[in-house]
Amino acid sequence: MKNAVAIAQGPSSFSSSRGVVLTQSVVVALSIAAVISLHELIHFVVGRITGIPAVFTGLTSAGVPEGTAALYPQSALALMNASAPLFTVIVGFGLYPALARWPEIFGRARYFFTWWAIFGIPYLGLQMMIIVNHVDSSGHGADSAAVAGYLHVPMSVRAIVCVMGFVLYMVSAVWVLGVIRAVDVDMQVAHTATNVCLWRRVLGGILIFGAIACAVTVARRALLGTFPGPYMVGAFLGWALAAAVLTPWRSPAARVVWTHWLLPGAIGMAALIPFGFIGGVNDYASIWLPIIPPVVAAAMFASRDVSGVSPIARLAR
Numbered sequence: 001m002k003n004a005v006a007i008a009q010g011p012s013s014f015s016s017s018r019g020v021v022l023t024q025s026v027v028v029a030l031s032i033a034a035v036i037s038l039h040e041l042i043h044f045v046v047g048r049i050t051g052i053p054a055v056f057t058g059l060t061s062a063g064v065p066e067g068t069a070a071l072y073p074q075s076a077l078a079l080m081n082a083s084a085p086l087f088t089v090i091v092g093f094g095l096y097p098a099l100a101r102w103p104e105i106f107g108r109a110r111y112f113f114t115w116w117a118i119f120g121i122p123y124l125g126l127q128m129m130i131i132v133n134h135v136d137s138s139g140h141g142a143d144s145a146a147v148a149g150y151l152h153v154p155m156s157v158r159a160i161v162c163v164m165g166f167v168l169y170m171v172s173a174v175w176v177l178g179v180i181r182a183v184d185v186d187m188q189v190a191h192t193a194t195n196v197c198l199w200r201r202v203l204g205g206i207l208i209f210g211a212i213a214c215a216v217t218v219a220r221r222a223l224l225g226t227f228p229g230p231y232m233v234g235a236f237l238g239w240a241l242a243a244a245v246l247t248p249w250r251s252p253a254a255r256v257v258w259t260h261w262l263l264p265g266a267i268g269m270a271a272l273i274p275f276g277f278i279g280g281v282n283d284y285a286s287i288w289l290p291i292i293p294p295v296v297a298a299a300m301f302a303s304r305d306v307s308g309v310s311p312i313a314r315l316a317r
C-alpha cells in the first residue's frame with residue numbers, strides 16, 4: 001500500500017507488516033481501555049463532587065450500588081450519569097480537528113489518540129440509541145437511559161431519539177473516515193471512487209434497510225415495554241455487513257482502512273473480550289460491537305470519496 005509519497009513522508013504513514021499490525025492491535029486495546037477507564041473515573045469523580053458516594057461497581061462501571069439510587073437527588077444522579085458520555089463525545093469530536101491540524105504534537109501517540117476519536121465520534125449516536133434501555137444507577141446500564149430516567153423524559157421521546165441516534169451513528173462513519181484520512185498519509189494518496197457490482201449494491205441496500213428496521217423495532221419494543229432482544233445487535237451487525245458488502249475491498253483506499261485500522265482494530269477488540277468476564281460481564285465483552293461497524297463503513301465511504309460531505313473535515317483542513 002506504500003507509494004512514493006507515503007515513503008517520502010516516512011513516519012507520517014502507517015506501514016502494514018505483520019509486526020506493525022500486531023503492535024497497532026496492542027495500541028488499539030490500550031487506547032480503548034484507557035478511554036473507557038477515564039470515562040468511568042469521570043462518573044466516579046462527578047458523583048463524589050455532587051455528594052453521591054459513587055463506587056466502581058465493575059471493571060467498566062461506576063455509580064451507586066443497585067437499589068440505593070432513591071437515597072440521592074435525581075439531579076445529582078443525572079449529572080453523574082451524563083458527565084462521562086459527554087466527556088467521551090467531546091474528546092472524540094475535539095480530537096478530530098486537533099489530530100488534523102497539529103498531528104506533530106501527538107507524535108508517536110497519534111495512532112493511540114486517533115482511536116479515541118474513532119470511539120468517541122459514533123458514541124454520540126450510540127448513546128442516543130441506547131436511551132431506550134432500562135434505568136440503571138450502578139453504571140452497568142446505558143448512561144443516556146439513566147439520565148433520561150432521572151429527568152423523567154417520556155418513552156415516546158426516547159424512542160424517537162433512539163432511531164435518530166442510529167441514523168447519526170451510521171452517518172458518523174463519514175467523520176471517522178475524516179479522522180483516518182487526516183492522520184494516515186497512505187489514505188490521502190490512495191485512489192478512491194471505485195464501485196461494486198449491482199447485486200452487491202442491492203444486497204447492501206437490503207441490509208441497510210434491515211439495520212434501520214432493527215433500530216425502529218428496538219424503539220417500538222421500548223414503547224411496548226418489552227426487551228429489545230437481538231434487534232439492538234441486529235442494527236449494528238446489519239450496518240457492518242451492509243458496509244462490508246458495499247465496499248470494493250480491492251480499492252486502494254479500502255485496503256488502507258483494512259490494513260491500518262480495521263484489522264488492528266478487530267484484533268485489539270478481540271484481545272479485550274477476555275477482560276469482559278472479569279468480575280462479572282462488563283463492557284469489554286461487547287465493546288467491539290459499536291466500535292467496528294463505523295470503521296467498516298469508513299472503508300465503504302473511502303471508496304466513494306464522500307470526504308467533502310463532512311463539515312468537520314473542511315474545518316480541519
Ligand SMILES: [Zn+2]
Nearest residue numbers: 039084085143
Ligand atoms: Zn458511562
